[in-house]
Amino acid sequence: MIGFLFKLVLAVALFVLIMRLGMLMLGGLARPHPPPDPGEIRRVNLRYRCSICLTEVKMVQATEELPMPPRHCQEDMDLVAPLFE
Numbered sequence: 001m002i003g004f005l006f007k008l009v010l011a012v013a014l015f016v017l018i019m020r021l022g023m024l025m026l027g028g029l030a031r032p033h034p035p036p037d038p039g040e041i042r043r044v045n046l047r048y049r050c051s052i053c054l055t056e057v058k059m060v061q062a063t064e065e066l067p068m069p070p071r072h073c074q075e076d077m078d079l080v081a082p083l084f085e
Helices: 002-030
Strands: 042-049 056-062 078-080
Touching: none
Parallel strands: none
Antiparallel strands: 042 056, 042 078
């Protein structure tokens, strides 16, 4: 009887420990990043295209005037000129 009670208490303790650890991890993922300083983000209008699969990305905010190109298909994307502006 004592062995069964010990196993039950141990199982409940492990369950509570694993649940608390999981909730802490999920809480950390749900917490948003702090917003950047007001002068840190600039408006840009850049379009990039992947030379391999032709996926296009439009970037509207960046920390620099001409930021590093994003990567897609393990390669840097190419800066393309907009068709109409």
